[in-house]
Amino acid sequence: MLKIEENYDIAIIGAGHAGCEAALAGARLGFKTICFTVSVDSIALMPCNPNIGGTSKGHLVREIDALGGEMGKNIDKTFIQSKMLNKSKGPAVHSLRAQADKQNYTREMRKTLENTDNLTIKQGEVSEIIVEDGVIKGVKTISGATYYAKAVVLATGVYLKSKCIYGEVCQYTGPNGLMSANHLTDSLIANGIKMRRFKTGTPARVDKRTIDFSKMEEQFGDERIVPFSFTTDPESIQKEQISCWLTYTNEETHKIIKDNIDRSPLFSGMIEGTGPRYCPSIEDKVVKFADKNRHQVFIEPEGLYTNEMYLGGMSSSLPEDVQYAMYHTVPGLENAKIVRNAYAIEYDCIEYGQLLPNLEFKNIKGLFSAGQFNGSSGYEEAAAQGIIAGINAARYIQNKESLVIDRSQGYIGVLIDDLVTKESHEPYRMMTSRAEYRLLLRQDNADMRLTKIGYEVGLVDKERYDYVCKKEKLIDEEIERLENYKIGAAKENQDILESLNSSPLKTATTLAELIRRPELNYDLIKPLDHERPELSDDVREQVNINIKYKGYIERQKKQVENFKKLENKKIPEDFDYSKVGSLRIEAAQKLAFYKPISIGQASRISGVSPADISVLLIYMEQNKAK
Template sequence: MSKQFDVIVIGGGHAGVEGALAAARLNKKTALINLYKDRIAAMPCNPSIGGPAKGIVVREIDALGGEMAKAADKTALQTKLLNSSRGPGVWALRVQSDKVEYAKYMQKVVLEQNNLELIEAIASDLIIEDNAVKGVVLNNGEVVKSNAVILTTGTYLKSEILTGYEKFSSGPNEEPTSNGISESLKNAGIELFRFKTGTPPRIYKNSVNLSKAIKEPGTDAKLAFSFSTDLYTPLENQELCYLIHSTPETKKIIEENLTKSAMYSGKIESIGPRYCPSFEDKIVRFASKETHQIFIEPESLKGDAWYIQGFSTSMPTDVQLLMIRSLPGFEKAEVKAWAYAIEYDCINPMQLNPSLELKNIKNLFTAGQINGTSGYEEAAGQGLMAGINASRKIDGLEPLILRRDEAYIGVMIDDLINKGVWEPYRLLTSRAEHRLLLRNDNAEARLKDKGYEIGLITEQEYNAYLTYTKQINDAINQLEEVRFTPKSELAIKLKELGQADLKHGYSGIEILKIPTVNIDVMIPYVDCLKELKNNQLQSIVIETRFAGYVKTERQTVERLIKLEKKKIPLDIDYDKVENLATEARQKLKKVKPLNIGQASRITGVNPADIQMLLFYLKNSYANK
């Protein structure tokens, strides 16, 4: 007897957890297939959540009803707001996570979730009939059927571990790899390619001396990812991270042994992440630099090892030991886990619809590193969207498609399906042309309504959000009404601090528009500010000081939205569109954009091609 589910999610990493939880919470009978219960939501690489762009994705996941933000807040060891000295469009939260507690938190949530069943097995094959997925076959031969399948296989798809000259089939941490899914996809005509990533060594804490390392403390600001987390008190008893630099001796060791690296010996033929390269790659690419930054980070309060951030390598272990002991304070270091590189299969994401459903296989969705991305946050964002859209398809509803001006998640998915990937994709603030709209402080304003309408935000949380926004609006109204004279206590305080010299009466809003004024100084003198959370205060400052820029940006977005509304018929024959460039014709056939806006963002499609396409649509589909 085979089991029947609405949704099957293959893989219990960060994408799989969000996908499975979303489907189950949308009342779909869901199966999560993962070989080990205690490996759900594991952090096989860096023990942190967030960072530039990524931290905003975590806030967006929370605003839509996902779980990552809550888990990150509950298990944080250290909190920082990055880029705070720069413009608000690039501010982002990052936490150092307790990787043991993070996984335990997520495992508990998964196991207690209604409508969600964990199947501890390997999915060895997909059941595909008439270009539609019908279920999966487990490694024990059992058949599990479903209306939709979400693939979140991470780096486990036909994966191989590489260290020096050694190469063997394995997933991270010597876990079994999955080979059958790759063959199923190839047989169904799906284009696959190979990417690689890596991880640094872990070093026993009691074997190193960090007395000369630079301490990297967290911040005492009131920060959190999740809307539901108490923001009135900062994280207490934060753990220290440390900064050291490699030495000229480290560089010499690598140069003398470069051919022993899996990456430079010819063993690795796949492409690795540009923004997280192996240490030997740094030495080659930046040959003039004698030293490089290395961050020493805790993995868990219960752990006994440091994570050596920025020191990934595929060198053999004897060379790794020389490299490690060339670092300052690591002269007697003992290794708990060696670094390695890992190669794995992923799909060309240009084969996906914006819903993350494969174009050529109905009801089959993919999310995470199988789509050519890197990072826990990117994976979780895709997993959430795949879980939402698989559920909505089963219900006969339109998919949720986030625009580039609505979310970094929208930027990421749009990049993947229209531009493709030639190396592991990483979200960066520079990828978002509307980043002033996609800020850390306004994720709720952008996405909370959507989360509520979909059904992932509860009535209680939504009402709390409505109160949250009302408090912001009430505060702005009060700031517009309240006035301060040059002799007021606030004016005197601002002058003492050198933040402003009020020569005449000012409203609260006028004072706040002065760039040098810190809103924290105003709080004791403006009642409505006293009860606001950090994010609310940020929103008020940003909306006040950047109102003109935001207005201009929104006008630009409105023009772009008009292009999104110009639909392209599914039956269009691009060979009939005259004067299209050859590359544009090929790309349009491959991507099959749904509208003119999407077509305009495809690499190789130029404005002249869009004009030809618009002309053709006007003449050929005028009455349709």
């Protein structure tokens, strides 16, 4: 019998959003890469919500793009509605969100993977990792084929021993009826990887023809569409958009849920896994927020060529008859026909505390992991981890220092730092509140924060790098000009300010000071500026934000300086915490378990107090002097 053995540099297990970014990163960096998937048709599948981005998640997509990733480019090709969220608030929380044509999103990403040099796609279930003396050597599939690799990235998503549940129905499948992966978990456990069960869920999809939209509020996209990718020409994506719709549950809906709560597998004990706190099912909402008499339901199209509509906000695992009953109480859904039932999905993922900040396993060299397998939730969180895992798999082979984005550099840094230092007991979701330097980590400046890193890594070309350098120079020059450009209290200037509903000048002032007035901005003061250069939209936006929020930005930069001091105090990999005499036992155990790479990271570990950090710093300083 012919024995199948192949050799690769990098093997990626899974072709969801994490797997796609990891595979593209590895292949684009010149490494022979193979990407395994249980179904080629499920590449970049969107099994739940039909959108990319959203609050804080939009930041992640733009950062992925700045590093040289694909998600932003792909949604720009395939969106059907786009909206910048939180525009009434400050720029730190502005976040782009786009409805996707699901089938087209998958099709375009698959096309990109299939036409990327050095990348092989293989449909097949990986059943085993090959580890020798604590070093990854490759993988085996259920067919018995062996694929040797110098680095492996686990990006299994929600497929490991997955089961879909609603009511008393339990199907041992992955999402959308796809095959689950039932063999790999045992191999991971045998190699010392600790596993746990998490759960997520999805709402029903209903037939558009059975919805009464007249009872709902129409939700439009932005008049001027902003692209996700910094490489997308904004003019190329201005197009007619598809509407979404908003309706609400009511007390009748909630009564049906409460009357049948004992039939929910969430409450009956049929579901073992822990679900995401920030994306609860409708039955969870009704129980936990009993004081609320209604909840939002967003009706979102799944694509241009399907009548399926996604019921955002009504994820559930209630029985089919209860689903029909509760959906039919919602205004506009009285006669709705369900195309796909809502369900919960339970799956295997790793226990916290097993990964280094570069997403490599502590106990297996060359084995990396990304996405929901790491205990996170969401397409964007997965893709962000995927590109970092792919880059670091390549750098591991090159014997180069790993790429670690820190908390002051990007939301990606916050996401990964939280995953590797915190005791997460539920699927992790990115939120703007998790980023302590969010005024600096805006979605609009992701290119200036991370494109240079993407260039140094090798995923961003020189033309794009040069453009960002030029953009920075133009911004700095224009800010300096405005800080020094003075205007006086001449009648012409006073009339202009009056027309802008701004108070008159009592003495000469700079244009920068005028921009800082709440009612004014860079574009509004144009009539007062007789030396203004022609600048692109993105440059003008940065000039306006940096001038208007100068005080806050400077304050946050000082906070980052203090943060960097602790991040730069590195802790040796073989550091023996038991020798630090005054360190509490709990702190010593936690530090030995997590193996932080710096004092900064050590300070964020649960169970390690500021006093413990002080003791550790003193010990390290004393021993450095010896």
